[in-house]
Amino acid sequence: MHSKKNPNILWIGLDQIRFDTLGVNGNTICRTPNMDRLAKQGVNFTRAYTPCSLCSPARASMFTGRYAFNHGMGTNCDMYHSLSSELSRPEELLHTHFSNAGYSTGYSGKWHVGTELGPGDFGFEGMSLPGYGNITSLECFKEYLSENNLDYSIDSQIYANPEEQTLLGGRWNGPVESTPPHYLTDYTMDQIDEFSKRDDPFFMTCQFWGPHGPHLPSNEYYGLHDRSAIKPWSNWEDDLKKKPSRISRESNSFYRNHPKVWEQCRDLVGLYYDSTAMVDYEIGRLLDYLEEKGLKENTIVVLSTDHGDMTGSHGGQLDKGMLYEEAQHIPLIISWPGNLEISTSDDLSMNMDIMPTLMDLAGIPVPDEIDAISLKETLLGKPDRKKRKTLLLEFHGLRFLYSQRAIISEDNWKYIFTPGDMDEIYNLNEDPGEMNNLIDDSAYSEKKFILQNEIRLATAQNKDPLRDCVSKFFGIWNTGSGQIDATSFFEK
Numbered sequence: 001m002h003s004k005k006n007p008n009i010l011w012i013g014l015d016q017i018r019f020d021t022l023g024v025n026g027n028t029i030c031r032t033p034n035m036d037r038l039a040k041q042g043v044n045f046t047r048a049y050t051p052c053s054l055c056s057p058a059r060a061s062m063f064t065g066r067y068a069f070n071h072g073m074g075t076n077c078d079m080y081h082s083l084s085s086e087l088s089r090p091e092e093l094l095h096t097h098f099s100n101a102g103y104s105t106g107y108s109g110k111w112h113v114g115t116e117l118g119p120g121d122f123g124f125e126g127m128s129l130p131g132y133g134n135i136t137s138l139e140c141f142k143e144y145l146s147e148n149n150l151d152y153s154i155d156s157q158i159y160a161n162p163e164e165q166t167l168l169g170g171r172w173n174g175p176v177e178s179t180p181p182h183y184l185t186d187y188t189m190d191q192i193d194e195f196s197k198r199d200d201p202f203f204m205t206c207q208f209w210g211p212h213g214p215h216l217p218s219n220e221y222y223g224l225h226d227r228s229a230i231k232p233w234s235n236w237e238d239d240l241k242k243k244p245s246r247i248s249r250e251s252n253s254f255y256r257n258h259p260k261v262w263e264q265c266r267d268l269v270g271l272y273y274d275s276t277a278m279v280d281y282e283i284g285r286l287l288d289y290l291e292e293k294g295l296k297e298n299t300i301v302v303l304s305t306d307h308g309d310m311t312g313s314h315g316g317q318l319d320k321g322m323l324y325e326e327a328q329h330i331p332l333i334i335s336w337p338g339n340l341e342i343s344t345s346d347d348l349s350m351n352m353d354i355m356p357t358l359m360d361l362a363g364i365p366v367p368d369e370i371d372a373i374s375l376k377e378t379l380l381g382k383p384d385r386k387k388r389k390t391l392l393l394e395f396h397g398l399r400f401l402y403s404q405r406a407i408i409s410e411d412n413w414k415y416i417f418t419p420g421d422m423d424e425i426y427n428l429n430e431d432p433g434e435m436n437n438l439i440d441d442s443a444y445s446e447k448k449f450i451l452q453n454e455i456r457l458a459t460a461q462n463k464d465p466l467r468d469c470v471s472k473f474f475g476i477w478n479t480g481s482g483q484i485d486a487t488s489f490f491e492k
Helices: 033-041 055-064 094-100 139-147 180-196 245-254 262-292 351-361 442-461 467-473 486-490
Strands: 008-015 043-045 104-109 153-161 165-173 202-211 299-305 333-335 390-397 401-409 413-417 424-427
Touching: 008 262, 008 351, 033 262, 033 299, 033 333, 055 094, 055 351, 094 104, 094 202, 094 351, 104 180, 139 180, 153 262, 165 262, 180 202, 180 262, 202 262, 262 299, 299 351, 390 442, 401 442, 413 442, 424 442, 442 467
Parallel strands: 008 202, 008 299, 104 202
Antiparallel strands: 043 333, 153 165, 299 333, 390 401, 401 413, 413 424
């Protein structure tokens, strides 16, 4: 039997929320009092990134601590050109380590890490929706609405394509109690209630679908944010001329009604903010619940997301699947009252670091073979902690196969490697909107060489299958990677 001194864990996940959406991260319009409250109670990682700005790869990375090119789910598991429909090594899922250590492990909400198998198939208790999941189709959700005399409809729709195709947002015409986030919050609290009856600590995951589009705020939140106060993104007028051609083609062909004037984009951002505020309310309910039940002091709470959202940035880009800050830079907050020493960290970090960090804090041995690192020493404010000098990002395609890699350096520069098109270099200190691609600027030739070498080393060290491509594109022929080179068979 395990002592109650083992910390409980509540992992709150959002879907597709940008770093700059939170008030604590500088947003003066979007209302996120409860996420801000959690940040004030814990540690806010201001330079956190997702390894891949796409749902299935990012989620599989969070749950295994491995890059997508190592866990195998490089694209979404259930649409377009899916590279893998299920995890190849499900025994690597982080909750198994907690289960083996005596934790009760529960799941609520979005999974999207396999088309046929849900979290319940791997030992999680609670909700088990395979694939993307549709909570509104669940009988338990329908029964919940019926038992509580709740109803809703969807109106005021905005579509990304002609003939009312690709719903971007609208109004959930019903009270907040009728929404999926509210139901998930109730479900999560009920599950924790059940776990609290046992002697073992709990590991509970609540993964909201919001504010991922379509953005559908309830009546209480629809129009909450003054649209006239929402000003254009700093890169709204990006003409995309110094970016890969895929960026403009995808928006023009796949989202034909994407915002082309700021008023259209502003309305979409408003719905995004409204939806975020609605989910923030539910996060507040979870935090209040922990306090009311006397669980706050011995519960580690993590708040993060799988990836960000373009939300009309760079001239009207929608969704994700790009290596720009809007899609890659994410919120990451860890709270454990009375146990953490700092309030903010600018160490380079990733959402897949959550796995080894929680294990480390709970005293569970961290596997050696994972790609993520524990942030425990950062949380404890240790000056000699292990810190990343660079951060490797990956992308394997969303609607079609499309290999890209990027490196973020400790001094806040970014290099994006696109073997089928132009590369990009941005000084994020002076150009956070990534408007000025410096790839052909001779004044930065030395920095270009340094960044190319860093991305070459990072792909090699992480055994990225693209590592030889990266090296040879940069003129390094003898890579020593061990990958087969047929031309070497004919050397004298």
